[in-house]
Amino acid sequence: MKAYVFPVCMAGLLVLAGCASDPAPAEQLRLSEQVIAQARAVGAVGEVGELAMAESKLAQARSALADGENRQARLLAEQAELDARVAEAKLLDIKSQEQLDSLNQHIRRLRSQAGGAR
Amino acid sequence: MSALRYAALLGGLLGLAGCTGLQQDKDQALRAAQADFLAIRDDTYVLRSAPREVQRAAETLVHAQRFSGYWGGAEDAIHYAYLSRRYSEIALLQSRVERNQEQIARLERTIDHLQFALRESAPAFDEQRIDLAAEESNRGLLVTLDDVLFADGSFRLNRSANRILLRLARFLQFNPLRRVRVEGYADNRGDADDNLTLSRKRAQAVADMLIDLGVDPEQVERVGYGERFRVADNASGRGRARNRRVEIIFSDEQGAFSIPR
Structure with a gap:
């Protein structure tokens, strides 16, 4: 009898372990936080929606972690990280475009001024 | 998404x-x-x-x-x-x-070339002195740009300003502690608020040009006075043209200005 009980218990434990085996994604949460801070440091935050998205997912990841739902926390934190990376790339794109526009304007002014100097 | x-x-x-x-x-x-x-x-x-x-x-x-x-x-x-x-x-x-x-990076190189070409086209002058038609006023050293500088209602800078702006830019680059206050003025035709905006845009156009010529933006202040402080009678076209002007006030050697008017 005992010989049967043991494997059954083990199987039960393994199933439980399967659910609980997701480690707490502390590292991923830290990384996501860092990436969000980095994106925010690039500039005007209101311009891109992805940053708000990242922050909201990070908050949800934290509460999932607090509820012991490690897997859910990890998925949300991973998405938050990439949302923030998209936000950062978009901000850099906007900035470089603005810089281009101002340089082109600068050149137009210099050219028109040079035309008269000759 | x-x-x-x-x-x-x-x-x-x-x-x-x-x-x-x-x-x-x-x-x-x-x-x-x-x-x-x-x-x-x-x-x-x-x-x-x-x-x-x-x-x-x-x-x-x-x-x-x-x-x-x-x-x-x-x-x-x-x-x-x-x-x-x-x-x-x-x-x-x-x-x-x-x-x-x-x-x-390409555009910045183009700008360097253009600035160089502009400077080369200006006549030589003594770089250490203010070789400008500057006059002493109660507001400090003053240069007036009123040589038909702006058309009526326009803030587009006439090319006749080139020579003096190039000199000014050169002077400021050699005297980095000196600063200038660019003051824009308008004649009294049209709405006073519009004229105030116009005078600001005129000051801005001159300041932009100085910065385009390589002057540190920190050295350039700008202000618009609208149709106030006329220098000529607004009744004649000639007088109005003189009132459509930009005055440039120089700071002292430490960068301090007289009190704004």
Whole structure:
């Protein structure tokens, strides 16, 4: 009898372990936080929606972690990280475009001024 | 990704939606991720500037496809498809930023050349002195640009200002502690508020030109006085033309100005 009980218990434990085996994604949460801070440091935050998205997912990841739902926390934190990376790339794109526009304007002014100097 | 899709995705991740619904979401997510990846995969610009992101987009797409084949793997498939799309998007954006930066470097070289050409075209002058038609006023050293500088109602700088602005720019570059206050004025035709705006734009046009010629923006203040402080009678066209002017006040050697009028 005992010989049967043991494997059954083990199987039960393994199933439980399967659910609980997701480690707490502390590292991923830290990384996501860092990436969000980095994106925010690039500039005007209101311009891109992805940053708000990242922050909201990070908050949800934290509460999932607090509820012991490690897997859910990890998925949300991973998405938050990439949302923030998209936000950062978009901000850099906007900035470089603005810089281009101002340089082109600068050149137009210099050219028109040079035309008269000759 | 629209807010609706995002909500749908989260719904898929958090709750256990109906199985067929989840299946549909999964197929849709996979198709979208695949399409995004195909769009960047063969773009040499993207590959050059964001090889790591392209690689990640490929890896996560493979994960998504693998999970999609497992029973109960739909949630993970949707998740990895989402990550893959994000990587594709980042790769595309990064390549755009890099191309813009290359363009920026080219434009900056063009500006250097133009500034050089402009300076070369100006007659030689003693660089250490203010070789400008400056006059002493109760507001400090003053240069008036009123040589038919602006057309009626316009803030476009006439080219006749070139010579003096080039000298001014050169002077400021050799005397980095000195500063100038560029004051714009208008004649009294039209609305007073419009004239105030116009006078500000005139000051701005002159300040912009100085900065374009290589003057540190910190050295240039600007202010508009509208139709106030006329120097000639506004009754005649000639008088109005003189009133449409810019006055440039010099700071002392430490960068301090007289009190603004």
